[in-house]
Amino acid sequence: MTSPLRLLIHGASGRMGQALLRLAAERDDLSVAAAVARKSPAQRVVEGVPQFAASELNGVPEFDVAIDFSLPEGFDPVLALCVQRGCALVSGTTGLSSAQNQAIDAASAGIAVVWAANYSLGVAVLTELVRRAAAALPAWDCDLIEAHHTRKLDAPSGTALHLGQAVAIGRGSEPHYASLRAGDIVGEHLVQFASAGERLELIHRATNRDIFARGALEAALKLARQAPGRYRLAELMFPNL
Template sequence: MSDPLRLLIHGATGRMGAALLRLQPDVPATTLGAAVARRAGTSAAGVAIAGVDTLGDVPAFEVAIDFSLPDAFDAVLDLCLARRAAFVSGTTGLSADQRARLRAAARQLPVLWAANFSPGAALLADLARRAAAALPQWDCDIVDIHHAHKKDAPSGTALRLGDAVAAGGGQPRYASIRAGDVVGEHTVQFCGPGERIELVHRAADRDVFARGALRAAVWLARQPPGEYTMNDMLGLTPD
């Protein structure tokens, strides 16, 4: 039996980081190598969290799971390059330069960036692409609803859905709502003469994203260097 996969959780005090720390023990193929956040402390589950100033001193790990902010992204990517560790990231709001750095890193190690780690959301993007290809000339609107504290709008998932629609030949428009404590809801609406189709995904809690990221980490550790997506992991390949 192979040794458990050692993980680095980066952004450990955020909503997603807390979910990852809570759910990681349920994935026997993994073990927690280290947890890092902007400030050192202890998680609700009693896990010691190191500060980012000690990021370079963390113990050995095979995969980093990053849910942080753009200003913390470069340091953890650099660490993965130095350690030749696989890199899973759900950090949104990245700049064009950071996107380019991620693509360059994929020449040396396996990387998987996703705006949404829910398998259902990945399938939604695939369905949106197929619908756009089948319904040329129909209007397409993408609406995302999130909690009032979410900073980016449209959401990263909404933009990913828009990319999928564009890949199918559609021209997406966006609308964003920030209210209450909504975890995440995305609707892709296609309107034609006298009819309308709605594709909807609703996340009931953040655990679906954390489970998806942990699943992605286990899968990515077995892949050669390259840039991967949730579709790759799920086997959703374009027609």
């Protein structure tokens, strides 16, 4: 691993890509080797970072870890590039097909990979707590309530479904879901376990979207030190949890 760690930001024109570029520039332990977006760049270098179109992906300079927040159709090329160059991959691209998930598993034989629907470190811890609670309380009712801003179209959210999978791992069945869309809520997730006379609630509230980019940057630093394999965010960031 080089110091500073060299990053390839894939999906650089999106909201997460822009946050990653901004936050990486504030750190001494990270440098951005290249930024890749779908369209041809208006400038070849922006604030010292080389810019590339997705069609030019194979021409990017050397990097240590790729951070990918793109679209499903852009995922396969960046995974293939990481395998070709032996570089780690941090991905938060949602909507991947079962074939693409199988490709991640296959790639993990040669490179370190982490994929997560949500890179909040708090949500990573919440996921493990939910799994444990579900395993300990299999007979209790379980409900998952998520709230987001009015512009979010999918419901339940990807994070809610991810938490629901943790419930299913713990108890064998998913929770009941409820979704709220109101105002400018960044993201709130409540997992409730209820029985006669008592109720357990596990809650995460996001108030700033930068938490997702910061989590992805921290994951890149951790992943660069790992052997090949497919990692869950929680086990990568909190191995003793």
